[in-house]
Amino acid sequence: MPRFNTPYSPLIEKFDAIGWIPTIKGSLSLNVFDNSNSLLGDVDKFAIEVKTYNGFNTSRYIVASSLFTYDDSKSGSDYAKTFRFIFRGTINDRERQNEFINRSLDFADGSLESTKQWRELFEEKDLCIGKLSIVTIPDHSLTEEEKRLINQLKELKKRKEKYIENHDNKANSLNVLAQGRAQLKTLWEDVESTIIAIENTILPPSAIITRRTKRPEPRPIYKFDVALSRDGVLFLKNDTNICFNFNLDETDIDYNSEIDYKRTIPIHRVFKTSMNYIKFLFHRNYHHHDEHDTFLPASNLHPINHDGKFDRIIKHQMEAFLSPIVKIKRYPNIKKYNLCNPEGVLLYAKSFLMVCKRNEIINAHDFDYYSEFVDCQKTEFDAFAHDRRMIVNFFLSQKNVLAKVTIALTILIAVFQTINFLKWDDILGVMGIKWESLPPAYAIRLLIVAAIPFVAIVIHNLIVRWYTFRGKFNRKKISKNILNQNSNTKKRQLSRLYKIRLLWITHVKHLIREILQAAALTIFIIAVLIFCRWFLLNFMHLHNLIKAFISGA
Amino acid sequence: MALVIMILIAIVLFATIAWALIKVVEKVYNIIVIISASRNPDVTKQKHGIVYNKKTKKLEADQSPITPF
Numbered sequence: 001m002p003r004f005n006t007p008y009s010p011l012i013e014k015f016d017a018i019g020w021i022p023t024i025k026g027s028l029s030l031n032v033f034d035n036s037n038s039l040l041g042d043v044d045k046f047a048i049e050v051k052t053y054n055g056f057n058t059s060r061y062i063v064a065s066s067l068f069t070y071d072d073s074k075s076g077s078d079y080a081k082t083f084r085f086i087f088r089g090t091i092n093d094r095e096r097q098n099e100f101i102n103r104s105l106d107f108a109d110g111s112l113e114s115t116k117q118w119r120e121l122f123e124e125k126d127l128c129i130g131k132l133s134i135v136t137i138p139d140h141s142l143t144e145e146e147k148r149l150i151n152q153l154k155e156l157k158k159r160k161e162k163y164i165e166n167h168d169n170k171a172n173s174l175n176v177l178a179q180g181r182a183q184l185k186t187l188w189e190d191v192e193s194t195i196i197a198i199e200n201t202i203l204p205p206s207a208i209i210t211r212r213t214k215r216p217e218p219r220p221i222y223k224f225d226v227a228l229s230r231d232g233v234l235f236l237k238n239d240t241n242i243c244f245n246f247n248l249d250e251t252d253i254d255y256n257s258e259i260d261y262k263r264t265i266p267i268h269r270v271f272k273t274s275m276n277y278i279k280f281l282f283h284r285n286y287h288h289h290d291e292h293d294t295f296l297p298a299s300n301l302h303p304i305n306h307d308g309k310f311d312r313i314i315k316h317q318m319e320a321f322l323s324p325i326v327k328i329k330r331y332p333n334i335k336k337y338n339l340c341n342p343e344g345v346l347l348y349a350k351s352f353l354m355v356c357k358r359n360e361i362i363n364a365h366d367f368d369y370y371s372e373f374v375d376c377q378k379t380e381f382d383a384f385a386h387d388r389r390m391i392v393n394f395f396l397s398q399k400n401v402l403a404k405v406t407i408a409l410t411i412l413i414a415v416f417q418t419i420n421f422l423k424w425d426d427i428l429g430v431m432g433i434k435w436e437s438l439p440p441a442y443a444i445r446l447l448i449v450a451a452i453p454f455v456a457i458v459i460h461n462l463i464v465r466w467y468t469f470r471g472k473f474n475r476k477k478i479s480k481n482i483l484n485q486n487s488n489t490k491k492r493q494l495s496r497l498y499k500i501r502l503l504w505i506t507h508v509k510h511l512i513r514e515i516l517q518a519a520a521l522t523i524f525i526i527a528v529l530i531f532c533r534w535f536l537l538n539f540m541h542l543h544n545l546i547k548a549f550i551s552g553a
Numbered sequence: 554m555a556l557v558i559m560i561l562i563a564i565v566l567f568a569t570i571a572w573a574l575i576k577v578v579e580k581v582y583n584i585i586v587i588i589s590a591s592r593n594p595d596v597t598k599q600k601h602g603i604v605y606n607k608k609t610k611k612l613e614a615d616q617s618p619i620t621p622f
Contacts (some may be wrong), residue, residue, distance in 0.1 A: 511587045518580035525573045534567050539559065547555040 006360045007125065008235075010118050011227050012304055014104045015235035017271055019301040020317065021279050023232040026355055028282050030060065030091060030128060030230070040280040041066025041085065046153040047281060048160055050184040058092040061188045062130065063195075064281050065153060082136070084146065085277050086195050089130025089226060097122050100129050125229040131239070132274050133199050134222040149194045156187045199223060222270045228280060231355045236274055236301065275301040310361050318370055321349035322377055329380075346378050450524040453516035472484045 006012070021028060036047040047064040064087040090096045121127060163180040166172040172180075199221060225237040300320050302313040325342045353370050355410045356362035362370075535542065 507587060511584065514580050514583045514587060518577055518584065519579065521573050521577045525570055525577070528566060528570050528573070532570070535563065535566060543555050543559050546558055550554060 002380065007121055007520045008229070008233060008359060008361075010104065010121060011235045015225070015227065015304060017236045017275075017301050018304050018313065019234045019236070019275050020352055020355065021232040021234055022351070023283070023355075024347055024351050026232075026351060026358070027230050028228075028232050030062070030126075030282060036064075036066075038280060039064060039066050040277045041068040043067050044084075044150060046150075046157060048156050048188075050156075050160065050181070050188045052181050054183050057092065059093045060128075061093070061185065062089045062091070062128070062281075063087065063153065063156070063191050065149065068277075083273070084135040086133045086135070086149070086198065087226070087277065087281065088128060088192055088195055089128050089228075091126060091128045092122075096129065125231070127230075128226070128228040130228075130388050131199075132224045132226050132236075132277060133195065134224075134274065136221075136269060137200065143198075145194060145198045149191065149198065152187065152194055152305065157190060158185065159187060160183055163257070220420055222274075224271070224274050226274075228278065228282070231358065233355065233359065234275065234278060234301075236271060238271070240270075252545060272301055293530045310356075311366070314356060314362055314366065314370070317352060318349060318373075321345060321352065322374075325377060343378070346374055349374050366432040444527075447524065447527045450520045450527060453520040457513055457516065 012018070031049060036045040039047050040047045043066070045066040048062070050060070050061040052059045052364075065085060067080045067082065067084050101115060103117070159180075163177070163184060166180060167177055179355050221241070223239040227235040227237075275331055300317055302316065305312075328342060348358075350371065353362065353374070357364075357367045362425060
């Protein structure tokens with residue numbers, strides 16, 4: 001029988017690790033459609049959600065996949081591992097819930113009371129159950145199954161977009177929409193079958209002894225059972241084949257060898273990566289940029305101690321929330337203020353405490369203590385950082401495009417004014433040169449024209465770099481704009497913009513750059529030829545000038 | 554001395570023209586390659602699909618055409 005008072009007792013009994021995916025309102029938005037942009041991964045990013053309705057009962061089917069090269073800084077900078085992440089999960093699907101309960105309950109604990117407790121857990125917490133598979137990619141080629149998976153995911157995504165179009169814009173009849181949903185569900189099941197086929201890649205018996213013999217082996221697959229509640233509490237259970245299931249404690253592993261890249265990955269590091277993957281699937285960073293995620297270790301994963309005590313976990317988690325704020329407070333460098341929004345992080349800390357209280361993971365005394373501490377931290381930060389934030393706000397205001405354009409124009413006008421102010425006749429006179437002896441003016445003009453494309457390319461690169469750094473192409477950022485409210489129409493427009501941007505990045509940008517450079521070089525050649533002609537025609541005159549200049553000096 | 558300087562200037566001028574001509578030819582080659590490159594972003598249909606970026610140590614979609622120069 002479970003020994004805990006929390007509703008999560010059955011999960012705590014059966015799972016290996018617990019974590020929290022931050023949510024301010026205490027209820028995660030599980031709508032993952034169109035979220036593939038923020039998914040953890042480099043390429044092949046898909047995140048699709050399918051809904052079906054049966055009376056008042058709504059079931060959700062989620063699938064996500066991406067290819068990600070994970071740099072494990074704790075194992076050295078050269079220790080980069082490439083994984084294909086595949087997540088499939090369901091919410092409120094009775095058949096899969098029963099399957100999950102049967103798998104979780106052993107014979108001794110299969111009492112009616114336990115089954116009832118599981119059932120209550122599913123109904124109260126809107127539990128998302130699923131499986132995360134992590135396939136290591138030793139080389140850069142795709143297997144036939146992976147190709148099939150990608151094609152199925154693309155088809156599912158296309159059909160989902162079509163369904164959204166029918167639902168939102170065309171307002172099709174309920175029958176047509178129901179047919180669309182049934183089609184989507186069938187496609188999702190096909191995807192699930194392919195994922196199971198990938199997961200069940202048969203390992204030869206030699207794979208079992210590979211750890212000892214250090215022979216090359218087929219690529220391992222790491223599997224985790226996932227249970228995620230609406231209030232963000234995440235449970236992970238390792239379901240990896242025993243031959244890949246080991247810990248960092250083993251000292252005979254060469255972490256930098258080629259063989260190691262393919263097989264010996266510390267399982268606890270994979271646990272952490274799994275946590276991050278699920279986090280990025282259901283959560284977006286609003287209070288800090290994605291690249292500063294490591295600065296905020298708030299999404300920690302904690303091993304479950306089956307003794308019913310959560311004191312250390314809560315203490316560790318609270319420290320993870322609050323220590324970055326202390327760091328920011330102590331940083332003398334203004335740039336560090338951009339790392340995160342302290343008020344937002346403190347709100348997350350408070351939300352975490354409330355989730356713990358609601359689920360009876362924290363006792364009343366600890367809840368009061370930590371809550372007061374969070375309030376103190378906020379007050380102290382406000383008082384301490386008031387002056388600094390004034391300066392920071394001034395600098396932040398310079399991110400405004402209008403301000404930047406104004407500054408650029410001011411500098412340009414200042415440069416022109418300075419050039420005009422200089423007395424060129426006097427300057428050239430000192431050097432013994434007269435205006436009349438200079439090359440034809442149009443050659444100089446041509447040279448200036450030739451320089452324009454290069455300057456334009458430099459400016460373009462600077463703008464792109466700035467946009468990329470600021471994440472301006474991120475939909476989250478765009479949707480904040482008053483003209484781009486978070487409506488479905490705008491989302492589609494943004495989707496089209498994104499496709500245009502992809503075409504721009506992949507082809508058009510390169511083409512324009514090459515054409516501009518070729519044109520600029522041609523103009524440059526013409527200008528130099530004109531200069532050469534003038535040089536040859538005035539060879540003797542120039543020779544005499546230089547001679548006079550040398551003898552004069 | 555003045556003659557040497559004049560000859561040096563002439564060499565620089567002609568070398569500049571030669572360099573610029575070579576660059577123009579390279580750019581024309583690049584333009585031909587970009588125009589003729591496939592515009593299919595489907596990784597499964599590309600020759601290499603996914604490439605390993607040695608600089609970032611990350612896998613990236615092989616979407617950009619690889620220009621000869």
